[in-house]
Amino acid sequence: MVENLRETLLGGQCFSWTEEEPGLFTAVLNEKVYRIRSLEDARADEYLRAYFDLDYDYEKAMREISEKDEILKQAVSKIGMLRMLKQDHFIATISFILSQNNNIKRIKGLYDRFSRTFGHEVEPGYFSFPTKDELKGVCADDYRALGCGFRAPFLVDAVDKADMLDSLEKMDFDSAMEALQTIKGIGPKVASCILIFSYQKREGFPMDVWMKKVMAEYYPGKDSSYFAPYQALSQQYLFSWIRSMA
DNA sequence: CACCAGGCCGTGC
DNA sequence: GCACGGCATGGT
Numbered sequence: 001m002v003e004n005l006r007e008t009l010l011g012g013q014c015f016s017w018t019e020e021e022p023g024l025f026t027a028v029l030n031e032k033v034y035r036i037r038s039l040e041d042a043r044a045d046e047y048l049r050a051y052f053d054l055d056y057d058y059e060k061a062m063r064e065i066s067e068k069d070e071i072l073k074q075a076v077s078k079i080g081m082l083r084m085l086k087q088d089h090f091i092a093t094i095s096f097i098l099s100q101n102n103n104i105k106r107i108k109g110l111y112d113r114f115s116r117t118f119g120h121e122v123e124p125g126y127f128s129f130p131t132k133d134e135l136k137g138v139c140a141d142d143y144r145a146l147g148c149g150f151r152a153p154f155l156v157d158a159v160d161k162a163d164m165l166d167s168l169e170k171m172d173f174d175s176a177m178e179a180l181q182t183i184k185g186i187g188p189k190v191a192s193c194i195l196i197f198s199y200q201k202r203e204g205f206p207m208d209v210w211m212k213k214v215m216a217e218y219y220p221g222k223d224s225s226y227f228a229p230y231q232a233l234s235q236q237y238l239f240s241w242i243r244s245m246a
Numbered sequence: 247c248a249c250c251a252g253g254c255c256g257t258g259c
Numbered sequence: 260g261c262a263c264g265g266c267a268t269g270g271t
Binding site: 206210 | 250251252253254255
């Protein structure tokens with residue numbers, strides 16, 4: 001099946017990548033500038049191998065998701081191979097707090113301003129997203145000045161509590177959901193995005209405004225358990241699919 | 247002018 | 260427990 005790197009990188013599960021020219025994706029991660037055109041460029045790099053979840057059997061998952069029903073079959077066939085990225089915990093947490101009641105383009109803009117304003121330059125013109133230490137001492141008004149709006153105090157709280165993030169790795173899904181939601185501005189949707197796209201907890205099923213439409217129209221009366229054991233990947237297919245029709 | 251975007255918080259019942 | 264209004268910002 002055709003790898004859909006563009007949808008994986010630009011489709012809303014992360015906000016780090018820019019398509020600098022057609023087919024060339026660039027991001028600052030792991031203290032370097034990565035420039036890739038395909039996953040072949042990622043295989044040699046240890047960080048990217050984990051980041052792109054290369055050890056997971058996506059062919060098998062896609063096959064089984066397609067067999068679930070006709071809608072999913074259509075979605076998988078149209079979208080191609082989607083991966084679930086394993087992002088840095090802190091970056092994902094801040095990113096998805098920024099995502100609430102927001103759109104992907106504007107989230108990306110905020111992410112870039114975070115990097116330029118609070119992060120550090122790893123190559124001329126290329127800035128890393130700030131670490132939690134770089135955001136210690138940043139106040140709500142500083143975040144508002146970037147355009148974060150009502151999310152500003154949530155970001156302060158997240159930085160305060162960021163030390164707990166690594167400990168979620170070994171928690172089960174429900175405990176990790178609960179722990180994340182002690183941070184202001186993190187509810188069930190944002191928490192499940194963080195757990196999927198940074199912790200690879202594949203039972204997450206984020207319900208944003210797009211998914212509410214999908215569920216109401218195509219899966220009335222059903223919930224995430226219908227998609228087990230591929231809740232997260234099925235959700236991502238339905239999300240990309242419904243957005244591709246808009 | 248309205249309404250929307252990978253929602254959540256605070257309040258009221 | 261659930262329903263509802265409010266919320267910063269920028270785009271359509």
